Amino acid sequence: MLKRYLNWFDNEPADELLSATGSSLQPKLVALGAMYPAKRAIRSLCVTCGLMAVRQMQEYDDHALVCVACGGRVEVWPADMKMRVRHVWLPGELAKRLSDTVPVVLMPNRLWRLAQVSIRQQSVTVYLLRCTASPHMEPVIAALERDLAGRQVVLTTKEEFPVELSDGQRLMIPLSRVARLEAEGLEFDYETFANTVVPVDALAVAAGRQRRWFKLSPDGSRLRLQDQELVLHRKQCRFVLAIAEAHDMGEERPKQSWVLDRSGHSRENTSLKQICRRPEIARFIDWSQGEVAIRKVALPHDYNDAETAK
Numbered sequence: 589m590l591k592r593y594l595n596w597f598d599n600e601p602a603d604e605l606l607s608a609t610g611s612s613l614q615p616k617l618v619a620l621g622a623m624y625p626a627k628r629a630i631r632s633l634c635v636t637c638g639l640m641a642v643r644q645m646q647e648y649d650d651h652a653l654v655c656v657a658c659g660g661r662v663e664v665w666p667a668d669m670k671m672r673v674r675h676v677w678l679p680g681e682l683a684k685r686l687s688d689t690v691p692v693v694l695m696p697n698r699l700w701r702l703a704q705v706s707i708r709q710q711s712v713t714v715y716l717l718r719c720t721a722s723p724h725m726e727p728v729i730a731a732l733e734r735d736l737a738g739r740q741v742v743l744t745t746k747e748e749f750p751v752e753l754s755d756g757q758r759l760m761i762p763l764s765r766v767a768r769l770e771a772e773g774l775e776f777d778y779e780t781f782a783n784t785v786v787p788v789d790a791l792a793v794a795a796g797r798q799r800r801w802f803k804l805s806p807d808g809s810r811l812r813l814q815d816q817e818l819v820l821h822r823k824q825c826r827f828v829l830a831i832a833e834a835h836d837m838g839e840e841r842p843k844q845s846w847v848l849d850r851s852g853h854s855r856e857n858t859s860l861k862q863i864c865r866r867p868e869i870a871r872f873i874d875w876s877q878g879e880v881a882i883r884k885v886a887l888p889h890d891y892n893d894a895e896t897a898k
C-alpha cells in the first residue's frame with residue numbers, strides 16, 4: 589500500500605488531480621487523511637484562448653467559472669471524480685512517529701526536516717525527500733547543507749535516488765525499507781531504521797573519534813581539553829559541533845566560512861567574540877588566518893586576550 593501511495597505522492601505537479609479509480613485503497617487513504625476526498629470534476633474549454641483544463645468543483649457553480657489563464661468565458665463538461673494527494677500528511681505522520689514533533693518545510697512539497705533523534709548517543713537529523721522526476725538535485729543539496737550541522741539521514745520516497753545526494757555525512761534510506769502503510773495508519777519500524785543508521789555511522793565516527801584530542805558532549809554544550817572545560821549555549825554549541833564534524837572528516841582546521849555556514853552563523857562574524865562574548869572561548873578555540881580549530885591544550889586563564897582573540 590505504501591508504494592502505491594508513494595507513486596501518487598511523487599506525481600508532478602504536486603496538486604495534480606488523479607482519477608478516483610473506485611478501488612478500495614483510496615477511501616482508506618482518505619480516512620487516514622493521506623488524500624483529499626474525491627470530488628466532482630469538470631473539464632473546461634476557454635472560448636477566448638482555447639485553454640483546456642480539468643478542475644475540481646469547489647464552491648462555484650459551473651456557469652460562474654472563468655478561464656484560469658485569461659479570465660475568459662469557458663464551456664464546461666462533467667468529468668470523472670478526481671482526487672488529490674494531501675502532502676502534509678506523510679511528513680506529519682513520520683515526524684510524530686520519530687519524536688512526536690511537527691515537521692519543518694525546507695522546500696515546499698519537496699523537502700521536510702522531520703525530527704532530531706538520538707541513536708546510541710548520537711544525534712541525527714532526519715528528513716523526508718519527495719523524489720519527483722526532477723533530475724536537479726542542487727537545490728536539495730543546498731537546502732540540506734544550509735540546515736543544521738551534524739549527521740543527516742534522508743528518507744526518500746523512491747528506492748533509487750541520485751547518488752550525489754549521499755556523502756560521508758549524509759545517509760539516504762528509502763522510506764519503503766522502514767515504513768509500511770496499513771488501513772490503520774503508517775507503521776514506522778524504528779528498530780530497522782536505527783540499525784540502518786548506526787553501522788554506517790559507527791565506522792566513520794570510530795575513525796574520527798580516535799584522532800580527537802578533545803571531548804565534546806553530543807549536544808555540543810561541553811568542550812573538554814584535559815582538565816579544562818568550556819560550557820557553551822544554544823548556537824555556540826552548533827559552532828563547536830561543526831568544527832568537530834570537520835575534524836572527524838579529517839579536516840582539523842576547517843575554513844571559518846565553512847564553519848559559520850554549517851552552524852547557521854552569518855559570515856559577517858569576523859571574530860570569536862561575535863560567536864561567544866566570554867573571552868574564555870579563545871582559550872579553547874583558535875580562530876586565525878581564515879581557519880578555525882579546537883586547540884590541543886587550553887591556554888592559561890591569564891593569556892593575552894589582545895594577542896589571541898584577533
Ligand SMILES: [Zn+2]
Binds near residue numbers: 639657660
Ligand atoms: Zn482563456
